Amino acid sequence: AQSVAQPEDQVNVAEGNPLTVKCTYSVSGNPYLFWYVQYPNRGLQFLLKYITGDNLVKGSYGFEAEFNKSQTSFHLKKPSALVSDSALYFCAVRDMNSGYSTLTFGKGTMLLVSP
């Protein structure tokens, strides 16, 4: 079975400071990993994904994520937060060795960036 954990319900950061939103995963094989963002009253939007290759993945809006296989983590990062980054962030995982299956989403982390 595959699972993903987002240990923080909420992350608070001041504008201009770096931000990190944490995600850890559990799969039996190698993972496909995704980050999505949800703005109020909107659907989820894709930010970035890790399939294979470089452990540092760059995505939309200046976000990046670091894949760490030994720690089974895929933390989302941004060097300088903007107030407009305030939103709900979801990590998702799929085990690439499990045959056809679908994504499993975490519970989400609310990011609040203060002016």
Add this chain to the structure above:
Amino acid sequence: NAGVTQTPKFRILKIGQSMTLQCTQDMNHNYMYWYRQDPGMGLKLIYYSVGAGITDKGEVPNGYNVSRSTTEDFPLRLELAAPSQTSVYFCASSRTSGEVNEQFFGPGTRLTVL
């Protein structure tokens, strides 16, 4: 190119009523999905489809039905609405299976069952 569209945006149902949530995508994606989102619970997969005429159950299919007669449309049917089905429902699509290609989400339908 409208992407994934969902109707209605909001709906209030009485217990026992039925309704269909509509979902249409214009990206010619083979794969389509229905999720429900409950506060603090993330997204749970209800049903998915890998192409016209092919559907399969997700994690929480009880109380719902789907059909996929065309590539574009993937309606979700609630036959006997229950308060436990109060949620926000999202439809999504992807070019191939979601493990490699990102999913594109609709704006959601907020359903309340009273």
